[in-house]
Amino acid sequence: MHINEPKTISECRDFFLAPATSRQRQYEAMRAYFVNGKTAADAARNFGYTQGTLEVMIHKFRREPSPEFFVTPRPGPRSQPKKDAARMAICELRKQNHSIYEISDALKDQGYPLSPTAVREVLKEEGFASLPRRLDEDIPHRPRPIKMPCADARLLSLAPRTFDTVFGGLFLFVAGLISLDLHALAVAGKLPGSQMIPAEHALRAMLCLKLWSIERRSHVMPHAADEGLALMAGLNCIPKRSFLSEYSSPVGHSQIVNLLAAYHEQSDVGALFKGGSFNLDFHSIPYFGEHSSVEKSWVAMRSRRQKSVLAFLAQDSSGRAFCYSNAVIRKGEEAGEILQFIDFWKRARGTYPGHLVFDCKLTVQKNLAAIDDMGIHFITLRPRNPRLNAENAQLPSSAWRKIELDVPTRKYRFPKVFEQTVLIANREFRQLFIKDLGHDDPTVLLSNDGTATIKALITRYAQRMLIENALSDSVRFFHMNALSSAVGMKVDFDVALMVIASGLYRSLAAKLRGYRDAQARTIFKDIVDIPATVTLTNDDVTVKLHRLAHLPIIVESGLLDTPTKVPWWGNRTLLLKAW
Numbered sequence: 001m002h003i004n005e006p007k008t009i010s011e012c013r014d015f016f017l018a019p020a021t022s023r024q025r026q027y028e029a030m031r032a033y034f035v036n037g038k039t040a041a042d043a044a045r046n047f048g049y050t051q052g053t054l055e056v057m058i059h060k061f062r063r064e065p066s067p068e069f070f071v072t073p074r075p076g077p078r079s080q081p082k083k084d085a086a087r088m089a090i091c092e093l094r095k096q097n098h099s100i101y102e103i104s105d106a107l108k109d110q111g112y113p114l115s116p117t118a119v120r121e122v123l124k125e126e127g128f129a130s131l132p133r134r135l136d137e138d139i140p141h142r143p144r145p146i147k148m149p150c151a152d153a154r155l156l157s158l159a160p161r162t163f164d165t166v167f168g169g170l171f172l173f174v175a176g177l178i179s180l181d182l183h184a185l186a187v188a189g190k191l192p193g194s195q196m197i198p199a200e201h202a203l204r205a206m207l208c209l210k211l212w213s214i215e216r217r218s219h220v221m222p223h224a225a226d227e228g229l230a231l232m233a234g235l236n237c238i239p240k241r242s243f244l245s246e247y248s249s250p251v252g253h254s255q256i257v258n259l260l261a262a263y264h265e266q267s268d269v270g271a272l273f274k275g276g277s278f279n280l281d282f283h284s285i286p287y288f289g290e291h292s293s294v295e296k297s298w299v300a301m302r303s304r305r306q307k308s309v310l311a312f313l314a315q316d317s318s319g320r321a322f323c324y325s326n327a328v329i330r331k332g333e334e335a336g337e338i339l340q341f342i343d344f345w346k347r348a349r350g351t352y353p354g355h356l357v358f359d360c361k362l363t364v365q366k367n368l369a370a371i372d373d374m375g376i377h378f379i380t381l382r383p384r385n386p387r388l389n390a391e392n393a394q395l396p397s398s399a400w401r402k403i404e405l406d407v408p409t410r411k412y413r414f415p416k417v418f419e420q421t422v423l424i425a426n427r428e429f430r431q432l433f434i435k436d437l438g439h440d441d442p443t444v445l446l447s448n449d450g451t452a453t454i455k456a457l458i459t460r461y462a463q464r465m466l467i468e469n470a471l472s473d474s475v476r477f478f479h480m481n482a483l484s485s486a487v488g489m490k491v492d493f494d495v496a497l498m499v500i501a502s503g504l505y506r507s508l509a510a511k512l513r514g515y516r517d518a519q520a521r522t523i524f525k526d527i528v529d530i531p532a533t534v535t536l537t538n539d540d541v542t543v544k545l546h547r548l549a550h551l552p553i554i555v556e557s558g559l560l561d562t563p564t565k566v567p568w569w570g571n572r573t574l575l576l577k578a579w
Contacts, residue, residue, distance in 0.1 A: 019047075029054060030061055083122050086112035090122050099131060148224045148237050151205075152196040155236040158569060160537050165228025168532025169524075170208055171543045172554070174232075174574055175564055176504045177204060180266050189259030192250050197239060201568070202247055205233035209244075210501035213524055215479040217244040228534055231541075234568030248493035253328045256496045257344065260324060263500055264348040272503055277317040277355035279464050280338060280362055283471050284308040285327070285491060295331050301475075309491045312337045313499075315470055317357070317463060320517070321506035322470065322499040327492035335364045342374065352376050355449075357464045369425040372448045379461045382431070382444040392433055392442050400435070403455055412438045417454050422446075434458060469519070474498060477521035511557045526550045533579070540573040541566070547579055554578070 007015075019025040029047040032038040033054070038046070044054040061067055086107050093103045100119040107114050114122075149155070185191075186199035193199030208229060214220055218241045223229055230237045264273065284297040287307045294307045311327040312334075324341055338358065345353045352374050360381040371378055382388065400416040418433040424446070432454060435442040447457055478498045505520040508527075515523055527550055535542045540563075545551065554560060555578055564574045 026057060030058060033058065082112065082114060083118060086110075086114055087122055087126070090114075090119055091126055091128075094123055094128050097131060097134075146225060148240075150196065151230075151235045151237050151239040151243065153198055153201050153235055154195070156230075156234060157236065158536055158541075158572065162533065162535045163227045164531060164533050165226055165231075166531045167208075167212065167223075167226060167228040167232065168534075168543060168545050169528030169530045170211060170229070170232050171532065171574065171576060172508060172528060172559055173211055173504055174566060175559075175562075176507050177207070178564065178566065180263070180500070180504075182207075185259055185262050188262030189251075189255045191255065191259070192247065197235065197243070201234050202239070202243075204568070205235065205239055206244065206247070206497055207501060207504075208232050208238075210478060210497050211504060211528070213477050213479070213521070217241045220244060228532065231534065231569075248490045251493050253326070253492055256492055260496060260499065261344070261348040263503075264323070272319040272321055272506060273316045273323050274318045277357065277460070278323070278341075278353050279315045279317055280341065280356060280358040281313055281315075281468070281471065282329075282334065282337075282362065283311050283313060283475075285311055285495075310334065311491070311495050312341070313471070313495075314341050319503075319506055320470065321503045322474075323503075325492070325495040325499050327495045334362075335367060338363045339367060339370065342371070342376065355379075355460075357461060359464075365425045368429070368446075368448070369427050372427055372429075377447070377449040377452075379445060379447045379449070379457055381461075382446050384441055384444065388444055389441065395433070403458075405455060405459055412436060415458065417458075419454060430457075432457065470502075473519040473521055474502070477519070477524065478502070511559065512553055513556055514553070527554060536572075540575055541569060542575045542577060544577045544579045551578055 016028060019028050025047050029043050029049060032043040032046065033040060040054050040058070041051045043049075044051045047054075049057075089107060089110060089112065090103055093106055098106065100116045100123070103119045104114055104116045107119070182203050183200045186193065186203050191199040191203060193202060197205075209217075209220060212229075214223075220238060220241055224238055224240065226238070233239075284299045285308055286299055286302070287294045287309060289307075294309065296305045297308045297310045298305050299308055309327055310329045311325060312329060313322055314324040315321065316323050324344055326337060326340065329337055338356070342352060345351075353376060356371065356376060356378040358378070358380050360383045362380070368378070368380075395418055399418050401418070402414055402416050405413050405415070415434050415436045420431050420433075421428050422431040427448070430445075430447045430450065432445040432447075433442045434445065437443055445457060445461060449457065452460075478501065502520065505523055509515045509518055509523055512518075512523070512527060515527070530548045530551075531546045533544045533546070535544070545554065545560075548554075560576045560578060562576070565571045566574050
């Protein structure tokens with residue numbers, strides 16, 4: 001057709017009915033909607049839109065002050081100054097067999113910063129093909145990630161040398177790890193191991209990561225080259241995340257119970273857990289995946305029910321360390337977990353626990369009778385219900401007795417108490433109504449301890465907050481809420497490691513002046529998180545802790561200058577010194 005020849009009527013009609021450009025298509029679609037009275041569905045179908053897309057276009061059109069459909073767009077740039085200026089250099093570097101990344105780095109040094117993508121576009125325009133895959137020796141030398149060797153206890157080098165480590169504070173736990181006899185724990189728990197990484201070394205490595213508050217297994221990789229962390233574990237290097245993540249796969253709950261039982265047989269642990277009184281509680285570890293086997297539980301920190309792994313924890317009230325855990329609890333098994341703990345303690349220590357303190361939702365009433373049959377004293381709350389509220393409202397003022405709690409720092413020291421005997425599960429128990437404790441409704445305590453005074457019962461239950469504080473500390477320092485897994489057994493093993501690590505922290509706290517009641521995160525921040533210089537000789541290993549504000553507390557503790565023979569270092573002597 002001649003350039004000046006007019007279009008036919010059919011061609012002109014097609015121009016409006018079949019728009020060629022996107023802007024004209026939008027114009028015709030909205031004209032059909034606003035002028036021709038078409039519905040949004042019909043107009044969208046005629047011009048190739050979905051109804052939702054057209055409705056969004058209409059919404060924007062109605063709020064656009066001056067819509068422009070046929071304005072000639074401004075032409076884009078016809079040249080690329082940065083590419084053109086570097087084009088000659090790019091071609092020369094490619095002729096020397098440099099990759100696009102090497103060329104991009106070289107151009108930055110020459111003052112022509114171009115991304116690897118821009119370099120690839122220039123090479124394509126100039127007709128260069130992609131480089132064939134090169135051997136490592138053909139690649140020009142440049143900084144690249146270090147390939148660490150596989151962890152192998154047989155390759156542990158104790159050759160005389162000196163190096164620095166950021167994990168200097170971990171060596172403060174060496175005496176505690178020796179007293180635990182990790183080899184015996186690994187044998188009792190039948191933990192998996194190999195010639196490269198024996199079970200004892202694997203357990204020690206994972207305990208070191210717990211003690212250093214490393215959140216997830218994958219976060220160990222930045223520390224894989226630290227010689228101090230590897231030396232603590234007795235390996236040539238710390239195991240990689242793949243090994244650490246899969247280690248607990250063949251470990252079952254019965255093995256973990258045996259591991260914890262063997263843990264309680266150690267002499268130092270016996271001094272840590274007096275066994276007089278225990279705080280018991282549940283903790284829901286959130287799971288954010290889509291695995292269908294994970295059940296929903298109440299997550300207190302989020303105030304909602306969501307998929308989570310329910311863990312049961314027991315804490316010794318005097319030592320303030322966790323002594324038992326179970327993270328493989330399923331729906332319907334929660335109430336019986338307190339009896340499982342009692343059986344465990346009887347097996348591990350030969351006697352029943354002396355005293356238990358727990359919340360009202362931890363077990364059911366029939367189990368209270370079973371605990372009473374065993375001669376175990378307990379204190380628990382009764383859930384508030386309309387019947388108890390009505391009974392409390394009917395009590396005359398003369399029935400209440402004011403007492404004074406021997407806790408000078410407590411805000412509410414003068415509560416009012418009414419005591420009575422109630423029949424539950426065919427047993428008579430003491431029931432205390434307590435008001436003026438800072439709550440709107442009275443607190444109702446239930447106990448089978450007929451000899452303890454009212455003051456003692458109220459004060460002891462108030463100390464149950466210790467396990468709440470310990471759980472909060474474990475969530476933040478031992479990262480309990482980061483143990484995300486669809487397999488409860490994996491979480492169960494991690495929680496058991498947390499139990500052992502918390503005991504090591506409590507043992508260390510007992511030696512530090514002023515830190516007996518401190519939480520693990522405080523001890524780590526002030527004492528443990530300290531670098532050191534390690535010197536190996538043929539006879540000993542000297543760890544010089546660098547200067548730290550709280551170093552005098554370590555000096556005063558007696559941990560320094562005390563020779564300690566370390567079995568996994570060929571019985572070389574550890575000497576801790578201050579710089």
